[in-house]
Amino acid sequence: MNKTVLAAIIVVIAMLGATYLAVGSAGGMGGEGDWVNKLAVLGAVVLVIVTVFVVTKYVRQMQYDKASGKLADENWDGIGEYKNELPFGWAVIFLGLNIWAIWYFLAGYPVNAYSQIGEYNEEVAAHDAKFEEQHAGMDDETLKEMGGSIFIVQCAPCHGLQADGIEGKAANLNVRLEEKTVKHVINNGQGMLGYPAPMPDRNGLFNMNTGALITDAEIDAVAKYVAGGMKGTEGADVFAGTCAACHGVDGKGMEMVAPSVVDYNPTLVADVLKHGKKGAIGSMPAFNNLTEVQVKALGAYVTDLSK
Numbered sequence: 001m002n003k004t005v006l007a008a009i010i011v012v013i014a015m016l017g018a019t020y021l022a023v024g025s026a027g028g029m030g031g032e033g034d035w036v037n038k039l040a041v042l043g044a045v046v047l048v049i050v051t052v053f054v055v056t057k058y059v060r061q062m063q064y065d066k067a068s069g070k071l072a073d074e075n076w077d078g079i080g081e082y083k084n085e086l087p088f089g090w091a092v093i094f095l096g097l098n099i100w101a102i103w104y105f106l107a108g109y110p111v112n113a114y115s116q117i118g119e120y121n122e123e124v125a126a127h128d129a130k131f132e133e134q135h136a137g138m139d140d141e142t143l144k145e146m147g148g149s150i151f152i153v154q155c156a157p158c159h160g161l162q163a164d165g166i167e168g169k170a171a172n173l174n175v176r177l178e179e180k181t182v183k184h185v186i187n188n189g190q191g192m193l194g195y196p197a198p199m200p201d202r203n204g205l206f207n208m209n210t211g212a213l214i215t216d217a218e219i220d221a222v223a224k225y226v227a228g229g230m231k232g233t234e235g236a237d238v239f240a241g242t243c244a245a246c247h248g249v250d251g252k253g254m255e256m257v258a259p260s261v262v263d264y265n266p267t268l269v270a271d272v273l274k275h276g277k278k279g280a281i282g283s284m285p286a287f288n289n290l291t292e293v294q295v296k297a298l299g300a301y302v303t304d305l306s307k
């Protein structure tokens with residue numbers, strides 16, 4: 001007998017033996033086990049035999065076949081290439097797979113069919129809608145309470161239970177702005193909260209009173225003034241000449257132009273939650289998994305903290 005065939009038979013026996021050792025009677029080889037297991041083992045046996053048969057066929061072909069047919073005109077240093085017909089079966093499978101791929105992409109599983117993730121998302125959306133409906137008409141006190149309990153879970157890890165920022169780990173929400181934050185924003189500009197135009201950095205901030213770019217001394221003064229809640233007179237002229245155009249004469253901000261720098265309000269908190277925040281203190285991720293009511297509740301709670 002040919003050596004290759006002999007090797008193939010030995011491989012088949014070895015693999016069947018290994019299959020038996022691996023699954024044993026639990027796989028139904030000894031008559032026990034249910035028919036699903038038996039079918040699976042039968043499949044494995046067929047796979048082993050077919051694989052070894054096909055490999056043997058090609059190995060023998062490589063060993064004994066002589067090439068024949070018409071040579072192509074090109075040859076590279078004497079190495080030529082036969083003009084082989086495209087194998088019919090291969091062409092059919094190739095075209096069939098292309099058609100199947102188009103069907104699969106347009107109409108098959110990924111777009112239309114049921115998926116567990118889809119079902120989960122639908123259920124979560126339905127639950128959120130019910131939650132929104134249940135809490136639609138909450139009064140301010142209840143909103144604040146709800147905001148407080150969300151805060152403990154979602155925000156306190158960084159901002160602290162007292163919302164004091166845990167010694168600079170995050171913003172201290174009991175005050176609107178710290179001096180270093182104001183300075184940082186003036187020096188670097190800022191544009192992450194979703195306003196149509198960002199705030200320019202110091203090279204774009206003119207003091208209308210002096211007609212010149214804002215100076216270091218003016219930055220110091222106005223930062224103190226803003227962080228102090230816009231009280232007193234020092235820095236007030238710089239604010240009026242440089243900042244009021246966008247932040248308003250009273251610093252309470254203007255819709256679509258700039259946020260308030262004297263207090264928190266639910267819109268500002270919602271913008272921070274939607275876009276995240278990065279500044280002098282550190283960076284805060286966006287919170288896009290909160291529902292509308294939850295955002296409103298956090299807005300009410302945070303706004304109340306610095307009052």
Ligand code: HEC
Nearest residue numbers: 182185190191192193194195197198199242243246257258
């Ligand atoms: C051209 C308009 C414009 C001018 C002038 C301007 N700001 Fe702003 N400012 C903005 C905008 C817009 C934002 C919001 C940026 C964002 O989307 O992150 C902002 C944000 C800020 C913030 C950060 C608020 C926060 O909670 O993140 C501070 C502090 C601030 N401005 C202070 C000042 C001061 C002080 C001046 C004057 C020296 C000034 N701004 C001048 C437009 C302006």
Ligand code: HEC
Nearest residue numbers: 154155158169170171272277278279280281282283284298
């Ligand atoms: C991973 C830590 C982290 C978590 C969690 C976090 N924050 Fe923050 N937050 C920060 C940091 C850091 C800043 C300061 C960013 C800066 O440098 O301006 C900040 C700033 C803020 C500000 C001030 C923004 C401004 O305009 O000055 C508000 C309001 C705020 N966070 C609210 C919240 C709320 C509400 C939650 C919970 C839903 C929350 N944060 C969760 C880290 C966090």
